[in-house]
Amino acid sequence: xxxxxxxxxxxxxxxxxxxxxxxxxxxxxxxxxxxxxxxxxxxxxxxxxxxxxxxxxxxxxxxxxxxxxxxxxxxxxxxxxxxxxxxxxxxxxxxxxxxxxxxxxxxxxxxxxxxxxxxxxxxxxxxxxxxxxxxxxxxxxxxxxxxxxxxxxxxxxxxxxxxxxxxxxxxxxxxxxxxxxxxxxxxxxxxxxxxxxxxxxxxxxxx
Numbered sequence: 001x002x003x004x005x006x007x008x009x010x011x012x013x014x015x016x017x018x019x020x021x022x023x024x025x026x027x028x029x030x031x032x033x034x035x036x037x038x039x040x041x042x043x044x045x046x047x048x049x050x051x052x053x054x055x056x057x058x059x060x061x062x063x064x065x066x067x068x069x070x071x072x073x074x075x076x077x078x079x080x081x082x083x084x085x086x087x088x089x090x091x092x093x094x095x096x097x098x099x100x101x102x103x104x105x106x107x108x109x110x111x112x113x114x115x116x117x118x119x120x121x122x123x124x125x126x127x128x129x130x131x132x133x134x135x136x137x138x139x140x141x142x143x144x145x146x147x148x149x150x151x152x153x154x155x156x157x158x159x160x161x162x163x164x165x166x167x168x169x170x171x172x173x174x175x176x177x178x179x180x181x182x183x184x185x186x187x188x189x190x191x192x193x194x195x196x197x198x199x200x201x202x203x204x205x206x207x
Contacts, residue, residue, distance in 0.1 A: 001025045001026060001027055001058070002019070002024060002025065002026040002027070002055050002056070002057050002058075002078075003026070003027055003029055003055065003056040003057075003058075004016070004019065004026045004027065004028050004029065004053060004055055005029045005030075005031050005043070005046060005047075005052060005053055005054045005055065005056070006028060006029070006030065006031060006052055006053040007030065007031050007033055007052045007053070008206040009052070010168035010169065010172050010173060011051070011052065011053060011071045011168075012052060012053050012206075013167075013168040013172075013203055013204050013206075014071050014075065014164055014165050014167075014168055014203075015053045015055070015071055015074045015075060015078075015164075016053075016202075016203040016204075017164040017167065017168075017199060017200050017203030017204070018074070018075045018078045018079060018086070018161055018164045018203070019078060019203065020198075020199040020200070020202040020203040021086060021159065021164065021197075021199035021200070021203070022078055022079060022081075022082035022086065023082065024078060024081065024082055026055075031043065031052040031053075033052070038050045038051065038052055045067075046067050046069060047069035047070075048069065049069070049070075051069065051070070053069070053071065053074060054067065054068065054069040054074070055067070055068050055069075055074055055077075055078075057077075057081070071105070071165065072101055072104075072105050072165065075161040075164055075165060076161065078161075079160075079161050086159065086160050086161045086164075087160065087161065088155060088160060088162075093155055093156075096155060097155060097160070097162055100144075100147070100154055100155075100162055100166075101161075101162055101165055103140070103143070104162075104165045104166050104169065105165070107140055108140045108144075108166075108169055108173075111133065111136040111137045111139075111140050112137055112169070112173045112176075114133040114136065115130075115133040115134055115136070115137050115176070115177075116176070117133075118130045118133045119133070119134075119176075134177060137173075137174075137177060138177070138183070141174055141183075141184055141187065142184070144166065144169075144170075144187065145184040145185070145186045145187050146186075148186040148187065148189075148190050149186045152190075152193065153194070154166055159194070159197065163194055164200075164203070167190075167191075167194050167195070167200060167204075168204070170187050170190060170191045171191055171195060171204065174187065
């Protein structure tokens with residue numbers, strides 16, 4: 001059984017959606033961020049950068065145990081282990097996956113991290129920085145809203161791990177912004193449509 005070391009954050013939800021959608025058996029081990037567990041040597045042996053989630057699969061490739069961290073890598077590994085149905089198909093779809101998954105992991109994640117820090121964590125609030133970080137979030141969301149104007153899922157007409165990686169951004173992060181999803185009708189439609197999936201609902205819950 002896969003040991004899933006996680007916290008109740010968007011990244012934890014992304015990986016758990018993949019676990020639920022693939023049907024792979026797993027057990028949750030909570031990571032205590034408040035105590036700094038993620039910065040201690042035992043956890044860094046699982047996740048070198050001290051981030052959650054991470055997984056330990058005792059039955060990895062060739063039957064040998066494997067440890068995987070970083071959400072995108074976890075999602076790919078799990079989907080491949082489960083038979084590949086949630087992975088992109090063919091060179092063109094793979095290229096699109098890499099483009100948009102990279103954007104989720106870098107541009108989108110960076111924008112919302114900066115917005116959270118500037119708005120909530122900074123000891124001194126700087127209006128210019130807050131406005132710039134919020135504008136960056138909207139720029140990222142607008143690109144994804146345009147992408148979803150012509151398709152049901154991020155890669156077309158079927159759910160893939162790209163949707164697992166992106167959905168928590170729509171369901172959680174975007175709602176921190178004033179107006180939430182109201183400026184983005186395609187993202188609002190996407191949230192309702194993808195959020196109706198049983199695997200996604202279980203993945204967004206925390207147990």
